[in-house]
Amino acid sequence: MRDGQPGRVTKVVIVGGGTAGWMTAAALSRLVPSGVSVTLVESEKIGTVGVGEATIPSLLDFNRMLGIDEDAFVRATGATFKLGIEFRDWTRPGDSYLHPFGTHGRDVDGVSFHQLWLRQAALGNPDPGPIGDYCLSAVAARRGRFTRPSANPQSVLSSLFYAFHFDAALYARFLRDLSERSGVVRIEGRVVAVDQDAETGFIEAVRLEDDRRVDGELFVDCSGFRSLLLGEALDVPFTSWKHWLPCDRAWAVQSAREGILTPYTRATADTAGWRWRIPLQHRVGNGYVYSSAHIDDDDARQALLAGLEGQALGEPRQLHFEAGRRDRLWDRNCVAIGLSGGFLEPLESTSIHLIQSGIARLMSLFPDLGFSLTEIDEYNRVMLREYDQVRDFIILHYHANKRSGSQFWDQCRTMSIPASLSAKLALWLGKARVFREQGELFTPDGWIAVLLGQGVRPTSIDPLAATLPPGESARFMAHVRDMIDKTATAMPTHEAFIAEHCAS
Numbered sequence: 233m234r235d236g237q238p239g240r241v242t243k244v245v246i247v248g249g250g251t252a253g254w255m256t257a258a259a260l261s262r263l264v265p266s267g268v269s270v271t272l273v274e275s276e277k278i279g280t281v282g283v284g285e286a287t288i289p290s291l292l293d294f295n296r297m298l299g300i301d302e303d304a305f306v307r308a309t310g311a312t313f314k315l316g317i318e319f320r321d322w323t324r325p326g327d328s329y330l331h332p333f334g335t336h337g338r339d340v341d342g343v344s345f346h347q348l349w350l351r352q353a354a355l356g357n358p359d360p361g362p363i364g365d366y367c368l369s370a371v372a373a374r375r376g377r378f379t380r381p382s383a384n385p386q387s388v389l390s391s392l393f394y395a396f397h398f399d400a401a402l403y404a405r406f407l408r409d410l411s412e413r414s415g416v417v418r419i420e421g422r423v424v425a426v427d428q429d430a431e432t433g434f435i436e437a438v439r440l441e442d443d444r445r446v447d448g449e450l451f452v453d454c455s456g457f458r459s460l461l462l463g464e465a466l467d468v469p470f471t472s473w474k475h476w477l478p479c480d481r482a483w484a485v486q487s488a489r490e491g492i493l494t495p496y497t498r499a500t501a502d503t504a505g506w507r508w509r510i511p512l513q514h515r516v517g518n519g520y521v522y523s524s525a526h527i528d529d530d531d532a533r534q535a536l537l538a539g540l541e542g543q544a545l546g547e548p549r550q551l552h553f554e555a556g557r558r559d560r561l562w563d564r565n566c567v568a569i570g571l572s573g574g575f576l577e578p579l580e581s582t583s584i585h586l587i588q589s590g591i592a593r594l595m596s597l598f599p600d601l602g603f604s605l606t607e608i609d610e611y612n613r614v615m616l617r618e619y620d621q622v623r624d625f626i627i628l629h630y631h632a633n634k635r636s637g638s639q640f641w642d643q644c645r646t647m648s649i650p651a652s653l654s655a656k657l658a659l660w661l662g663k664a665r666v667f668r669e670q671g672e673l674f675t676p677d678g679w680i681a682v683l684l685g686q687g688v689r690p691t692s693i694d695p696l697a698a699t700l701p702p703g704e705s706a707r708f709m710a711h712v713r714d715m716i717d718k719t720a721t722a723m724p725t726h727e728a729f730i731a732e733h734c735a736s
């Protein structure tokens with residue numbers, strides 16, 4: 233302590249070199265010039281979870297913060313562009329809808345566009361068509377088209393939002409190169425013990441198999457599901473959400489590319505869970521997330537293989553997990569980022585975002601050696617709230633199914649849901665109102681896409697929407713639809729865009 237002030241943190245140790253570890257290392261490498269050493273310990277023998285290839289638009293902010301050239305990143309990771317997620321068979325077998333990134337139409341005199349759409353759908357003549365027709369990302373996705381958005385707010389192209397599908401191993405490699413160039417030190421080795429202060433429990437060092445000791449002041453646990461520091465050493469409890477999200481296993485396999493390069497992820501509902509399809513430039517990532525209480529492992533494996541479009545590249549790999557999170561994500565001098573802190577199935581591709589969110593909040597509350605409890609509590613408050621909000625959105629997809637006759641889907645439809653989700657649903661079912669809570673990741677447009685996509689219709693609409701002259705609203709809607717249609721038609725195909733700018 234100097235002048236009554238706690239000293240600076242100058243030694244950060246990250247345990248784990250998966251996506252979470254290397255994203256954290258790349259972000260913290262910015263502290264190296266100011267005298268903070270950043271060391272990452274990972275074990276190649278243990279390896280990484282090896283999945284996690286679909287993202288959401290917030291990743292663009294992370295890459296920008298690191299000064300990453302987007303074309304170089306797309307090339308290096310075999311990435312493709314993602315305009316949203318197609319949900320197949322979630323409402324009933326045969327149905328399909330898109331949760332696109334971006335907005336539907338635009339508000340009129342303070343009335344949300346979806347309210348106009350609902351009124352027109354009720355009036356009919358002209359039939360407004362699906363709400364997705366009023367979202368550029370949705371229309372472009374369905375047509376297999378992509379270009380970068382315009383910075384001009386007057387242009388329809390400014391309403392396009394996108395993210396990426398990438399190869400997780402190549403992304404970790406890309407970030408490792410960037411981190412090491414910026415002064416992060418990597419240590420290869422297996423952590424076998426954690427040294428803690430006998431009185432406070434603060435972590436002092438991690439010990440490796442070959443007796444090396446890596447000491448630090450701030451520890452970031454990126455050790456994956458095992459949660460070596462936060463869970464095992466500090467014994468922070470895990471709250472399970474299995475009663476709401478019963479899927480606890482997945483089979484994952486890569487397959488050869490077939491057909492056109494779709495600019496969206498696909499999530500297809502199946503007997504006891506759902507299958508993902510993530511198109512990359514050089515292959516396709518596939519998986520079946522399922523509830524082991526409702527389907528045998530072998531049957532799930534067969535269902536995954538039977539649903540592949542191209543030839544399997546190797547044998548499927550099985551993964552085990554449980555939905556939930558630790559009760560604190562920062563405890564004493566340890567912050568858990570990634571799977572060590574919690575897990576939510578990848579239905580809305582949110583895990584990498586939660587990693588990024590944890591990193592951003594750690595940077596904004598970067599501690600000194602006093603480790604202020606007030607700041608640690610603030611970190612936990614905002615991060616736990618974010619996990620809970622994402623959880624509710626994922627539960628909505630399951631709960632709002634109409635796939636009657638299957639034990640798994642019946643259970644999801646009839647289960648009791650969190651009070652926070654019930655409150656959101658009540659607002660929607662009343663007058664189609666959706667509000668974005670403080671710090672909430674998903675926008676009202678995202679909720680609207682899923683609610684309408686799964687046929688959850690409100691009983692009424694915003695009374696202000698009824699004050700707008702119907703003829704005028706119908707003309708306005710037709711104009712919006714037409715502009716979006718023309719803009720999407722003028723865009724290059726996804727494949728052509730990649731070939732021109734960033735083929736790997």
Ligand code: FAD
Binds near residue numbers: 280458
């Ligand atoms: P890991 O990748 O498991 O890395 C853990 C690291 O810790 C490894 O380097 C390991 O070697 C190291 N380690 C562990 N123990 C020790 C030890 N004793 N000593 C030294 N090192 C050790 N997220 C998305 O955003 N989009 C998706 O599409 C998506 N799909 C997913 C599908 C499935 C089936 C699953 C399970 C997850 C998915 N995720 C997805 C989540 C995503 O994979 C993870 O959030 C992401 O990969 C980060 O993982 P991690 O770095 O926390 O853990």
